[in-house]
Amino acid sequence: MSERIWTAGLVVIGDEILSGRTHDKNIAQVAEWLQVQGIRLDEVRVVPDIEERIVEAVNALRVRNDYLFTTGGIGPTHDDITVDAVAAALGLGVVVHPEARATLERYYADKPGGLTEDRLRMARVPKGAELIPNRMSGAPGIKIGNIHLMAGVPHITAGMLDALTGTLEGGAPLMAETIGCWTAESEVAGLLREVVKQHDQCQIGSYPFFREGKVGANFVVRSTDADALAACTKSLCDALTEAGYQPVAGGI
Amino acid sequence: MSERIWTAGLVVIGDEILSGRTHDKNIAQVAEWLQVQGIRLDEVRVVPDIEERIVEAVNALRVRNDYLFTTGGIGPTHDDITVDAVAAALGLGVVVHPEARATLERYYADKPGGLTEDRLRMARVPKGAELIPNRMSGAPGIKIGNIHLMAGVPHITAGMLDALTGTLEGGAPLMAETIGCWTAESEVAGLLREVVKQHDQCQIGSYPFFREGKVGANFVVRSTDADALAACTKSLCDALTEAGYQPVAGGI
Structure with missing residues (x-):
């Protein structure tokens, strides 16, 4: 790749x-x-x-x-x-x-x-x-x-x-996985920072929203490496679950 | 002003x-x-x-x-x-x-x-x-x-x-009038150029669209001067009418 x-x-x-x-x-x-x-x-x-x-x-x-x-x-x-x-x-x-x-x-x-x-x-x-x-x-x-x-x-x-389409030379496509969570992003900012630190081939973006009268956020993990992406996404899900949240694969 | x-x-x-x-x-x-x-x-x-x-x-x-x-x-x-x-x-x-x-x-x-x-x-x-x-x-x-x-x-x-709102110093607001027309903009490009030339306090933007299977365009006249805007808009309507079109005030 x-x-x-x-x-x-x-x-x-x-x-x-x-x-x-x-x-x-x-x-x-x-x-x-x-x-x-x-x-x-x-x-x-x-x-x-x-x-x-x-x-x-x-x-x-x-x-x-x-x-x-x-x-x-x-x-x-x-x-x-x-x-x-x-x-x-x-x-x-x-x-x-x-x-x-x-x-x-x-x-x-x-x-x-x-x-x-x-x-x-x-x-x-x-x-x-x-x-x-x-x-x-x-x-x-x-x-x-x-x-x-x-x-x-x-x-x-x-x-x-x-x-x-297909006529331009490019590199490995940037892949993404989205994890949604009914939480204020400020509640999990520390947790996110820790996960990012442990996975240097990945970025995590945090996108808050207000819906149905509740605050939530989607966390988008991005990487050009499929294994790194999967590992980071798993770490994030585990960390959110341990902290008492119910992460939603694919986002909310 | x-x-x-x-x-x-x-x-x-x-x-x-x-x-x-x-x-x-x-x-x-x-x-x-x-x-x-x-x-x-x-x-x-x-x-x-x-x-x-x-x-x-x-x-x-x-x-x-x-x-x-x-x-x-x-x-x-x-x-x-x-x-x-x-x-x-x-x-x-x-x-x-x-x-x-x-x-x-x-x-x-x-x-x-x-x-x-x-x-x-x-x-x-x-x-x-x-x-x-x-x-x-x-x-x-x-x-x-x-x-x-x-x-x-x-x-x-x-x-x-x-x-x-209202806390920043600004100038005269740019005002706009829109004229719509069921025409390919390429049919009236010369006409537009003539009207622009005659009204130097105004700009005219041409915004083509495809709708209901037909081509049309909205022409947006802009000026910071209300009289200049009105005069240019009238010139454009008259020119379109003379050319056999039916201009629609307010746009399509």
Whole structure:
């Protein structure tokens, strides 16, 4: 099993997220997808539709991670500037990709207006880029170097992630086990700390909640090693049971 | 009306967001709340539970914005390190806040175990900090300089935002009007560009959707000036009507 940890950054582009108008769904879906690929999401930045701000975030996160993903700003309207910003970040020109153009020509052949100049904007890519298939609508995603430009509309992004599944090199997937407990996390903080100390290949996250008028917490044990994960999960269950709680495997 | 634009940054702290396990709700609620205060959310960073990464994000965003907010990592467990990270970012020590300690003593007086050492962790603050009231549970939020440390659990954060309402200096709230239209945004991209050009005090965002098997888009006009907003919204409606569409005030 590979010990190397592969990481990715995500830049979410869009005034609509920063204004609170649109509730982002891409962070969670990209994060979940990356886990399955054995790639750890290391940082997310949400930035406005301003070229220099996109350039700054893209350059910061593409250098320090194996992969960078962006969502948003690849449509046909005036506020869609992600392609230009990423090209600027890489010092590349912008060209019309012949295959993207052909795809858009087919897609718009029977639609009112046909392939207008505005729609042709969606075939523009940083010079040297490849396309990421989009089965939902005509406009493709874009791959240039370690950067993957995806749509802002979540179900289109989902399709693009699907097309990328299995194509990226990753490490051992981070596995997780969840133990739930009807307790205030503050009651078991010491116990958790002890278990973490004894299992250095594992992390434990503590996620409190209030439900049915009661406090509870889910404890998520994570590791890239299956045996270490199982041992740590058992230690935690035993410690909770000894302390008089009734741990619930799988979480509450 | 103030012309100065007030901005805020938000640092979301937590491995659970980056792993996709928890779907963040704080970005949207902080963004919406800031709009009402006349403060623009300028950037969000989601970082893992690692002190140096929190320090980096906090220092980057606190300097370039009027305000900084953080969510997550102020509970009693070993993975709650936001107070230490923010203190480190500011070069401050960490102390137990007497008022926070008294609040926790009252809160835990009738609860099993009382105010344990772990629970007392929630009274720790960067030296010189003030408290942000938390009506939901014993642990307060924390205000130090222009930084506001809030809970990760969304309904506790909501209570803390409520306590802060009206206490921060802001500018003119950004107002918005939404116009919906059953059209592919690519059909009206040129029209939008023209309207934006004619109204330089306004921005227009274009948000496509697929619903009931049809494509549509909502166009959001934003301005801090009510007259400019009304004029731009009217221009957009007129242009869409002239082009043969039936714009829907308030959006679809």
